[in-house]
Amino acid sequence: MVETSTASDVVSCGNYSRGETEDFRLIVINPSTDFTINEVTTPSVSDCADNKQYVTVSIRNNGSVPKTNIPVSVEVKNGSTTVATFNNIYPGTVPGLSNASFTLQTPFVTTENTTYTILATATVTGDQNTGNNTLTTSLTIGRKADYPVVSGIICNNNALLRVTNPVTNSNYFWYNSANATAPVAAGAAANTTSIPGNKTFYVSNELKTSIGPTTKMAYAQGGYNNFKGNFVRFNNSVPLTIESARLYIGNPGTVEVIVANLGTVNQDGSFSYIPLARTTLNVTATHPNPQPAPPNPNGGTLEVDGNITADTGAVYYLNLPVNDPGDHILLVLCNENGATIFRNKNITGTTYPISIANVMSITGNSVNINGTGDPNPFYYFFYDMKIRTGTSCPSDRVPIVLTDAPTPVVTKVGDSLVSSVTGVSMQWYKDNVGINGATLAKYKPIESGVYKVVVVDALGCQKTSADLQVTITALPPEVIAREIKLSLSPNPNKGLFNLSFEVKEKADLTIELLNSAGQRVFNQSYPAFIGTFSKQMNVGNVNDGYYVLKILHNKKTYLQKVIIIK
Structure with a gap:
């Protein structure tokens, strides 16, 4: 502090004739309470139209004090029209300077190629910075893939199905009815002997569906435990993404879910694995009376038994890509002394495989990791698992009515044999031996014998005529x-x-x-x-x-x- 009549005499340091030096300490601290929404995870621009679209947000605690029971409100708008409004409480604890993912448990309907604005707000009593409570996000739901152009024919009780304009790296699925949930064949070129009575097939580009029991009440018994290293075995026929699943949580904590390839399995049941994709979930109890898994005197934890209807579970966003077809595992790791997750037990009969033909099959679990246990009495963890193939949105289903491929009929016209059917390739036979160079619809025999023709059409259907006895009495x-x-x-x-x-x-x-x-x-x-x-x-x-x-x-x-x- 300087006493002077000239402003230029005031400097940051040095000598001055009148005044004194004062030091001030300035400390910048985080607010104790400051919540915001820092991301809307779902829906996203990569999502497709859905009758049950869930909103998943990331809650951010910018404050220094952990908070529980965070009010979250979401408004979804299409232009100026409000499509849906949700008000929920995140029941978990968000530590200071941390994030928590929260999927609101009421879905809404989205429409293809439509832009939505989502306003998500976290409101906490005593929030010291209310200006950052709301995040506004706009996104456009993906457009359906173009209609595939198809052809097909029934050949010897086998349907030959073809997409004539296939898109590289796309998947095509064939159904025997307009509303069938599982395809009967897959691929741009497919065959099936499962032919509907009206001979009508339907094909779509890509697939969005669910697999596994819808709820845990599909089986009578089960329980919760702090599972660490238990897994589900599955096989996928095409690249796909595991989008979400319904989980039943007995005690809050974290659950890591890993898609992996199973490696070496040791005699003591330990194993190695190669991770392919993973996510960590902040899970909150869906059981009305949360409790941790009690310790087992012999090591590990004991199960909390019971399959109560009051626990309706919660949908969790997984977003786990499985790019390579083949056998894989879906591994669960609950945090130590924390989260417990439900699985069914004491199931009678054959549980596995649970399959969507030509797409994905749940084939078992880690009960038989050494090849000796029986996986069928248990179903692990993942209910109403939503999956999606490819990267584009599924097209509408295109119908095609098949006809039976015609069988060639050989008739004698003048001194020649003529086939009633032509194709991309033809071959005449005499006495079951192919005639060299006889590959046209018309052939002039020079010897007596039994003649027939084999015709292959553009779809690869091979049809053979009936035998025709030909007698040559005079030749030029x-x-x-x-x-x-x-x-x-x-x-x-x-x-x-x-x-x-x-x-x-x-x-x-x-x-x-x-x-x-x-x-x-x-x-x-x-x-x-x-x-x-x-x-x-x-x-x-x-x-x-x-x-x-x-x-x-x-x-x-x-x-x-x-x-x-x-």
């Missing part, structure tokens, strides 16, 4: 000549030409040249001939004109027209 000379691969060149010629053919049986061979009057003008003989004949022939001094080359071998006659011009 050039057709007969093909039997011995007869070749004569050049033609026309000057009386000098190359002649080749092949006979497979030994017999006397005679080669003659006949003029247009039927007179023999050339003759050569070869006794007991077999094999390939290849020779240059010189028929001598003959007049220009049309001639017939005549080959006699093994009681057969082969003819070839020849033109001689000198």
